[in-house]
Amino acid sequence: MRLLYSTYEAKARFSEVLRHVREGRTVTISYRGEPVAEIRPLRHRTTNLEERLAELERRGVLTPRPRHREPLTPGAPVPGALERFLADRGE
Numbered sequence: 052m053r054l055l056y057s058t059y060e061a062k063a064r065f066s067e068v069l070r071h072v073r074e075g076r077t078v079t080i081s082y083r084g085e086p087v088a089e090i091r092p093l094r095h096r097t098t099n100l101e102e103r104l105a106e107l108e109r110r111g112v113l114t115p116r117p118r119h120r121e122p123l124t125p126g127a128p129v130p131g132a133l134e135r136f137l138a139d140r141g142e
Contacts, residue, residue, distance in 0.1 A: 054078045
C-alpha cells in the first residue's frame with residue numbers, strides 16, 4: 052500500500068510517516084503535486100520466513116495458528132434433516 056504526503060504534510064506528520072514505514076508501507080513525498088521521493092522500509096536479507104511470520108504476529112497482522120487442534124467428528128444423524136434443509140431453501 053502506497054501513501055502520498057506533500058512535503059508540508061510529511062514534515063508536520065513525520066512520526067505518522069515513520070509509523071507507516073515501520074508497518075511495511077511505502078510513503079511517497081510530493082512537491083507541488085509531483086512525486087519527488089519515497090520512504091520505504093529496509094529489506095533485511097537475513098530475514099527468513101519464520102522471522103517474518105514472527106514479526107507479523109508481533110505486530111498483530113497475523114494470528115498464530117493453534118498448536119494442537121482436536122480432530123473434527125461428525126455430528127449425530129438427524130432423521131429428515133436434509134429434507135427440512137431443502138424445503139427451507141425452496142427446493
